Amino acid sequence: MATKTTNLESQQIPLQNECCPVFIKYFEGYKYHEIAAALNLPLKTVKERLRNNKRRLRINLRMFARHFRTALHDL
Numbered sequence: 001m002a003t004k005t006t007n008l009e010s011q012q013i014p015l016q017n018e019c020c021p022v023f024i025k026y027f028e029g030y031k032y033h034e035i036a037a038a039l040n041l042p043l044k045t046v047k048e049r050l051r052n053n054k055r056r057l058r059i060n061l062r063m064f065a066r067h068f069r070t071a072l073h074d075l
Contacts, residue, residue, distance in 0.1 A: 021046045022053045 021035050032050075036043045 021049045025050060 020039065021041075024030050024035050024038070025032070030038070032043060032046055035041075036046045039046070
């Protein structure tokens, strides 16, 4: 039996443990090696997750800006 996929499920929403290093780094001010030690993750994994999430954020902000400009133009 096929399961119905919701809109949220179809989007690639990062798991909490993927986003956690981003918040720790940019909102708490910890260094990469401190995050790796606190989350018991390899340093390379922490850096990859930060890089990937910054890329996702950049893409989402570009889409938001494009839609915002369109909405302003339509006013």
